[in-house]
Amino acid sequence: MHELIEKTLKEASSFFQNFLIHEYSEKTSLHLVDPRLKLIGTFLLIILAISTFLVEKIIVLIASSLILVSFSKISLRKFISRTWLFPVFSFIIMIPLIIANLNNVTYSIIFALRVFTAISLIQLFIMTTKFNEIVFALQYFRVPKALTQMVWITYRYIILMFSEILRILLAREARRIKESSHIESIKKAGNSLGLFFIRTYERAERINLAIMARGEITFSKKTFLRFDAESNLKLESEVVDGGADEEADGVSKLKSPYKSERSKELEFTLKKLDKIYLIYIVVTILIWVMV
Amino acid sequence: MKVIEVKDVSYIYPDGSIGVKKASLDVYENERLAILGANGSGKSTLLMIMAGLLKPTRGEVRIFGLTPERKNLKIIRKKVGIVFQDPDDFLFNPTVRDELLHVPLQLEWSKEKIELRVSEISKLFGLDDILEKPPFRISGGEKKKVAIASVVITNPDILIIDEPTANIDGKSRREIIKIMKNYSGTLIFTTHELEIVKEIASRVVIMNLKKEVVLTSLVDTLREDFLKEMGII
Amino acid sequence: MHIPDGYLDMKIAILFFILSSIVIAISLKKIRNFNTPLIGTISAAIFAAQMLNWPIPGGTSAHFVGGAFAGIILGPYAGCLAMTAVLIIQSFVYGDGGLISLGANIWNMAVVNVFSGYLIYQVLRKYGEKLASFIAGWLGITLAGISAGIQLGVSVSFKYALPVAVLTMGFWHALLGIIEGLITSAVVSYISAHSPYMIKESVDKKVVIAIISLVILSPIFAYSSEMVNYSEPLENTAKVLGVAEMQxxxxxxxxxxxxxxxxxxxxxxxxxxxxxxxxxxxxxxxx
Incomplete structure (x- = not known):
């Protein structure tokens, strides 16, 4: 069991870094593009990537996604560190084919490149889109609400559940003196998991009551994009005005015309970003078709 | 005026265990009611029943004269706000700001009103710095404050808080007590701390380990040796 | 077992997107009176349990998947939805498994694994909780692996022939499945001893049988969808004979x-x- 806990903890930190990638990556203009557009764009480009074996076409897509990476100020090193593993793995599993017939070298390389392209596109999407935006986009594209709610609840409670599992396992480990065999420790840890699931069931009931008390979770554009971008803008304006924005509570009402002008401006910027993204994707697709 | 009437209410959980046994009590407008009892005496269950969340297995509960039936729930939910003991059960939105907006958006408040109220509440609770953070990435004290803030934001007529100060550091504790003291509506809460009862409550209800309501009394006439005997302090 | 994008042919990916959507739609319809927060919370718990890194003799480690477990605890419909939620998050948060191949991944781990695990457990239950849940866990994951092998094997983009892909995936998962079976058995027997009301009783058999037959027929769908759009019958036969590489x-x-x-x-x-x-x-x- 000791080994189980150690190994799990070792992997968990990188896992959570993935989970919270938005807290680690800086906000860029690609973050502000409408998540629905980004989802569709990503989807289409992946479809293009996996429906060809022509190396030129794949290179077009790789170049396109790398240009987006550099424009969105994501560090290239971080990006590669998140994408290299699968393609390399894909090439390795093709080695027996290469040994059987050397002609398969080109196939294997292109196969790995296709995988790399698809993974890059997904990672680019993931690194610039928060999960609640993704859920919002899924809901917009008619994924049933019951399912999106479920997905959100799952996402929200993963970290809590993980720390609960760990607490239960550690509690058992803390009072373990005798060494046990592999099978034995799987059984014991399995029992701990059983306890964990029983507790989860009880918690689920309470969460259900909380949602009954407060109403369902809704995902609207209102609740994230605008506010997010607005606070970004506010930050900028504060830097410009030297933080002269500090005013008493009552004054905030008077400020509202200024604010609405601000948000109009913001809406305009957002629309412009959406348009630029759209044109970029269309151009990529057209080049892909023509090559 | 009675705002909540609980008459001979029993609640039995689906697994057969008893939640509350034959409880009767009334809650009056604008009073501050503390529910005391040892761990496992059914306080939380009673609160859920008083909020109209759990339907009593036997007996009757009336909230503003309404039974917790489907057709009345909308009014009850608007008038009664409940904060759960474990904020992790309670906070499920993407950011702290979304938590605060959760109910106001359902009430379809105007944009200006929402903005004004959010800034008021976040100042009152000191949440300005964590508004954009996900609620599962903040400290325990902050979680509790956010949970309370997300209910207080609409000023419900009745505010029910389960263990407002359990597992919380001194600063957050003082802030929460201050907010509860300043709350103008009816307040119902559970606690294990006698100081808080003396500071905030006007009346107490005591439950025993058989999940029964054994006593209601004014705070001034509360006897400490009785509380010790009950295992509450 | 998460298949990334680029391994499957478009046709296969789309076919399994459609098949999975059908099963998800049925499940959503069937669980109307079930509460979604419960399923969401349990799937968060399964997700967290998947993060555990079980050491196995020889220095490597294995992960619990929990498909059969979800079926046993939540029943096949809610179990399928819980696993779907897990897979959606894995592909949209970690990039584990692709977007286009998400349908196929849902099919393997949220349909094949959950429904077969559920059915095996229900059938064998009379021989004892422990045995039934062990076999459900072990066979469930093995069948899911075989299903992934079929999807890969019929895809032209993935050059290994069908028998190779199926045998490799099947064998590998049958081996790792032993751990899955042991964990499933330990968890289920603990729960059934301590809070038996959590374990879902049997549900409407007709629908389950319909879905299982969909599972059994899916390789044929996959194979025939590969046949469509083939211009060269010669190449076709070559593929069947496994000599496509000769060109x-x-x-x-x-x-x-x-x-x-x-x-x-x-x-x-x-x-x-x-x-x-x-x-x-x-x-x-x-x-």
């Missing part, structure tokens, strides 16, 4: 890209632009 390549995959895939690719490119423009239009109208 000479002058350029880079001229055989595949020009008559078959390339054509589809160009069409999908044009369709893609159209869809994108339409959506942009719709979005700008909504503000």
């Amino acid at each position: 000479k390549y002058t350029g880079i995959f001229p055989d595949y890209s020009i008559p078959g895939l390339g054509y589809i690719g160009t069409v999908s490119g044009i369709v893609g632009v159209l869809i994108l423009l339409l959506i942009a239009k719709a979005l700008s109208m909504r503000g």
Whole structure:
């Protein structure tokens, strides 16, 4: 069991870094593009990537996604560190084919490149889109609400559940003196998991009551994009005005015309970003078709 | 005026265990009611029943004269706000700001009103710095404050808080007590701390380990040796 | 077992997207009186349990998948939805498993694994909780692996022949499945001893049988969908005989890209632009 806990903890930190990638990556203009557009764009480009074996076409897509990476100020090193593993793995599993017939070298390389392209596109999407935006986009594209709610609840409670599992396992480990065999420790840890699931069931009931008390979770554009971008803008304006924005509570009402002008401006910027993204994707697709 | 009437209410959980046994009590407008009892005496269950969340297995509960039936729930939910003991059960939105907006958006408040109220509440609770953070990435004290803030934001007529100060550091504790003291509506809460009862409550209800309501009394006439005997302090 | 994008042919990916959607739709319909927070919370718990890194003799480690477990605890429908939620998060948060192949991954781990695990457990339950849940866990994951092997094997993009892919995936998962079975058995027996009301009793058999037969028929669908759009019958037979590699390549995959895939690719490119423009239009109208 000791080994189980150690190994799990070792992997968990990188896992959570993935989970919270938005807290680690800086906000860029690609973050502000409408998540629905980004989802569709990503989807289409992946479809293009996996429906060809022509190396030129794949290179077009790789170049396109790398240009987006550099424009969105994501560090290239971080990006590669998140994408290299699968393609390399894909090439390795093709080695027996290469040994059987050397002609398969080109196939294997292109196969790995296709995988790399698809993974890059997904990672680019993931690194610039928060999960609640993704859920919002899924809901917009008619994924049933019951399912999106479920997905959100799952996402929200993963970290809590993980720390609960760990607490239960550690509690058992803390009072373990005798060494046990592999099978034995799987059984014991399995029992701990059983306890964990029983507790989860009880918690689920309470969460259900909380949602009954407060109403369902809704995902609207209102609740994230605008506010997010607005606070970004506010930050900028504060830097410009030297933080002269500090005013008493009552004054905030008077400020509202200024604010609405601000948000109009913001809406305009957002629309412009959406348009630029759209044109970029269309151009990529057209080049892909023509090559 | 009675705002909540609980008459001979029993609640039995689906697994057969008893939640509350034959409880009767009334809650009056604008009073501050503390529910005391040892761990496992059914306080939380009673609160859920008083909020109209759990339907009593036997007996009757009336909230503003309404039974917790489907057709009345909308009014009850608007008038009664409940904060759960474990904020992790309670906070499920993407950011702290979304938590605060959760109910106001359902009430379809105007944009200006929402903005004004959010800034008021976040100042009152000191949440300005964590508004954009996900609620599962903040400290325990902050979680509790956010949970309370997300209910207080609409000023419900009745505010029910389960263990407002359990597992919380001194600063957050003082802030929460201050907010509860300043709350103008009816307040119902559970606690294990006698100081808080003396500071905030006007009346107490005591439950025993058989999940029964054994006593209601004014705070001034509360006897400490009785509380010790009950295992509450 | 998460299949990334690029391994499966488009046709296969789309086919399994459709099949999975059907099962998800049925499940959503069937669980109407079930509460979604419960399923969401349990799937968060399964997700967290998947993060545990079980050491196995020889220095490597294995992960619990929990498909059969979800079926046993939540019943097949809610279990299928819980696993679907897990898989959606894995592909949209970690990039584990692709977007286009998400349908196929849901099919393997949320349909095949959950429904077969559930059925095996229900059938064997009379021989004892422990045995039934062990076999459900072990066989459930093995069948899911075989299903993934079939999807990969029939795909032209993935060059290994069907028998190779199925045997490799099946064997590997049957081996790792032992751990899955042991964990499933320990968890289920603990729960059934301490809080038996959590374990879902049997549900409407007809629908389950219908879905299981869909599972059994799916390889045939997959195979026949590969047959469509094939211009060269000769190449076709060659593929069946496993001698497709005998052809000479002058350029880079001229055989595949020009008559078959390339054509589809160009069409999908044009369709893609159209869809994108339409959506942009719709979005700008909504503000």
